Amino acid sequence: MPKSMSVTREAIAGDEADEATAERVAAGQVKELVKQHVKEHVKAGRKVLPIVEGAALVAALAAPLLLQDYLTVFATRVIILALFALSFDLVWGYAGIMSFGQALFFGSAGYGVALLARDLDITNIFLVLPAGTLIGLTFALLLGGFLLLGRHPSSVIFVSLGTLTGSYAADRLARGWYYLGGQNGIPSIAPMTAGGYEFSEGPAFYYLVLGILVVVYLLCRFLVRSQFGLALAGLRENEQRIAFFGYKAQHLKAIIFAIGGAIAGLAGSLYAFHEGFVWPNMVGVVVSTQVVLYVLFGGSGTLIGAVIGTVIVEGVSFWLSDNYRDIWPIILGVLLLLVILFRPLGLISFVLGERERVGSFGAKVKEKQNAAP
Amino acid sequence: MANAFVAAFEILSFGAIIVLIVLGLGIIASMMGIFNFAQGEFVLLGAYITYLAYANGLPIWAGMIAAPFLVGALGFVLEALIIRRFYAAPIVAMLGTYALGLIIRESVRGLIGGFYLTVPEPIGGSIDIGTMHISAWRFTIIVITLLVMAGCYLLLSRTSFGLRMRATLENPSLARASGISTPLMYGATFAFGSALAGLAGALIVPVFSLYADLGIRFLIQGFVAVMVGGVGSFIGPVAGAGVIGTLSAALPWLMAPVVADVLVFVLAIAFIKLRPQGLIAGKGV
Numbered sequence: 001m002p003k004s005m006s007v008t009r010e011a012i013a014g015d016e017a018d019e020a021t022a023e024r025v026a027a028g029q030v031k032e033l034v035k036q037h038v039k040e041h042v043k044a045g046r047k048v049l050p051i052v053e054g055a056a057l058v059a060a061l062a063a064p065l066l067l068q069d070y071l072t073v074f075a076t077r078v079i080i081l082a083l084f085a086l087s088f089d090l091v092w093g094y095a096g097i098m099s100f101g102q103a104l105f106f107g108s109a110g111y112g113v114a115l116l117a118r119d120l121d122i123t124n125i126f127l128v129l130p131a132g133t134l135i136g137l138t139f140a141l142l143l144g145g146f147l148l149l150g151r152h153p154s155s156v157i158f159v160s161l162g163t164l165t166g167s168y169a170a171d172r173l174a175r176g177w178y179y180l181g182g183q184n185g186i187p188s189i190a191p192m193t194a195g196g197y198e199f200s201e202g203p204a205f206y207y208l209v210l211g212i213l214v215v216v217y218l219l220c221r222f223l224v225r226s227q228f229g230l231a232l233a234g235l236r237e238n239e240q241r242i243a244f245f246g247y248k249a250q251h252l253k254a255i256i257f258a259i260g261g262a263i264a265g266l267a268g269s270l271y272a273f274h275e276g277f278v279w280p281n282m283v284g285v286v287v288s289t290q291v292v293l294y295v296l297f298g299g300s301g302t303l304i305g306a307v308i309g310t311v312i313v314e315g316v317s318f319w320l321s322d323n324y325r326d327i328w329p330i331i332l333g334v335l336l337l338l339v340i341l342f343r344p345l346g347l348i349s350f351v352l353g354e355r356e357r358v359g360s361f362g363a364k365v366k367e368k369q370n371a372a373p
Numbered sequence: 374m375a376n377a378f379v380a381a382f383e384i385l386s387f388g389a390i391i392v393l394i395v396l397g398l399g400i401i402a403s404m405m406g407i408f409n410f411a412q413g414e415f416v417l418l419g420a421y422i423t424y425l426a427y428a429n430g431l432p433i434w435a436g437m438i439a440a441p442f443l444v445g446a447l448g449f450v451l452e453a454l455i456i457r458r459f460y461a462a463p464i465v466a467m468l469g470t471y472a473l474g475l476i477i478r479e480s481v482r483g484l485i486g487g488f489y490l491t492v493p494e495p496i497g498g499s500i501d502i503g504t505m506h507i508s509a510w511r512f513t514i515i516v517i518t519l520l521v522m523a524g525c526y527l528l529l530s531r532t533s534f535g536l537r538m539r540a541t542l543e544n545p546s547l548a549r550a551s552g553i554s555t556p557l558m559y560g561a562t563f564a565f566g567s568a569l570a571g572l573a574g575a576l577i578v579p580v581f582s583l584y585a586d587l588g589i590r591f592l593i594q595g596f597v598a599v600m601v602g603g604v605g606s607f608i609g610p611v612a613g614a615g616v617i618g619t620l621s622a623a624l625p626w627l628m629a630p631v632v633a634d635v636l637v638f639v640l641a642i643a644f645i646k647l648r649p650q651g652l653i654a655g656k657g658v
Binding site for chain 1: 408455458463464465467468469471472473475476479480482483589593596597600604630631634635638639641642645646649
């Protein structure tokens with residue numbers, strides 16, 4: 001008994017004597033553990049996204065070589081819609097602004113370039129695409145500025161219903177306005193031109209659209225990984241806290257909303273020239289909700305999720321619509337409900353971890369520290 | 374004079390239809406905080422049930438009486454299975470109910486095809502006042518709307534069921550502590566709102582005929598009406614519906630219908646922006 005007691009006492013005394021050392025050791029160990037933990041997770045997280053993105057890019061580049069001509073035309077449409085989905089994902093997935101009226105910017109740009117082509121004979125790609133982007137940007141600035149800015153921050157419900165109403169009202173306006181072709185829209189738009197070259201449906205148009213998508217994707221990727229993107233993610237998670245940090249939350253929201261509108265406008269002008277016509281649904285609730293479906297399926301808050309969601313939804317509906325035209329929308333509804341209930345982060349969350357979805361800001365610095373010793 | 378009277382009747386009649394549709398939407402959106410995108414489809418189901426009764430040789434009245442009960446029962450089941458998971462997240466609720474609505478709408482579209490099916494008015498003919506004729510059925514809708522509105526108000530303000538309902542929706546934890554079964558009350562409220570939508574669908578189908586997109590047409594107008602009226606009470610949305618319905622019906626008499634259509638929405642959104650609490654702010658009935 002006494003022996004063991006003395007041992008204990010000794011141990012305690014030793015502990016007290018070496019307390020500082022022990023603490024340093026322990027702290028060092030913890031630090032090491034944390035480093036390792038971070039390293040593992042960051043590494044585990046960093047692996048997946050570039051692989052998914054690379055695979056998607058390779059598949060997209062190879063598609064026209066493998067597909068028949070009519071499928072290339074279909075694939076072009078899907079790529080344009082993916083660009084559109086990207087715009088919604090930026091607004092909802094990153095900034096947490098529910099835009100139920102994203103088609104307003106998509107469709108108004110489509111109508112805008114259609115009018116340019118019809119009334120002014122302007123089809124030059126270097127004029128119409130910037131014009132479409134500008135139209136989307138302007139409308140988004142106006143609507144977003146009105147809905148989001150103001151003395152009191154607007155409620156989430158108000159913004160989502162406001163955008164929905166805007167889209168619906170634009171649909172009704174397009175249907176009733178004779179100058180815009182009424183119910184029938186504007187048919188047979190002249191093809192887009194670059195110098196003497198005419199972009200008609202096919203591989204050339206496909207690669208043009210794919211190139212634009214890749215550039216916009218990279219820009220968005222840069223944007224969401226920047227300080228601005230970090231602030232946006234903060235807005236989505238806890239708007240009040242971001243406001244307390246001194247960010248002008250409403251201004252950030254209006255800016256990203258406008259950027260989203262610009263991308264939607266770009267997509268809309270491409271869509272108008274690719275399809276060769278525009279019609280009222282393009283600004284309306286149908287297309288607005290369509291893009292919500294793409295992003296929810298794929299996974300909001302990851303840019304690649306929006307693209308993959310578009311490809312899956314459009315691909316499966318193209319594939320099924322021949323044989324199961326009537327029940328396909330019902331299946332789509334059931335799948336959507338299941339995704340919302342059980343996979344709120346979308347299909348991409350099967351392969352992508354939560355850490356990577358949020359983004360690993362500052363990970364590179366930590367890795368360097370690890371690499372140094 | 375006669376013309377003005379007809380116009381006034383048209384405006385009143387359309388206003389009553391919007392109020393009827395918003396009653397159920399308002400109870401669910403305003404009191405429960407769920408902006409139910411499937412509400413339009415509940416209206417559609419009510420209309421479809423009435424059509425089924427008529428197509429199978431039953432009296433139309435039978436279908437109209439059955440519709441609210443069947444749709445209400447469906448609402449109760451859906452609340453227990455799905456809607457219950459959404460209370461904490463209003464945006465997810467919108468998306469989830471949108472998916473539900475999509476399923477219901479496309480199922481009905483599969484059943485009726487892309488047709489416009491007509492259901493005759495149970496009370497046909499017109500009421501003659503001097504030289505003026507007004508549709509008897511539209512007049513009946515106005516009367517029923519007033520009765521239902523008064524009934525709902527009395528149910529919520531005067532009965533113990535209404536009191537428990539309001540207690541649950543305003544302060545669930547206190548209501549639970551007081552011995553009220555809050556899950557049951559949530560289910561009952563959702564079922565009640567759904568039943569009102571079913572009734573609305575059943576009553577308006579003779580006026581608008583049955584087609585798959587019948588519900589969507591009113592959904593956005595309904596949401597705007599709820600926001601204009603003010604979220605949080607029962608009478609707020611009803612007042613909003615009155616204003617929106619009257620405006621949508623009255624403005625086309627004054628200007629081009631296209632402009633009027635859009636102007637109503639622009640005015641409504643501008644109004645909500647300037648007065649977020651709506652026409653009638655605060656809790657209460």
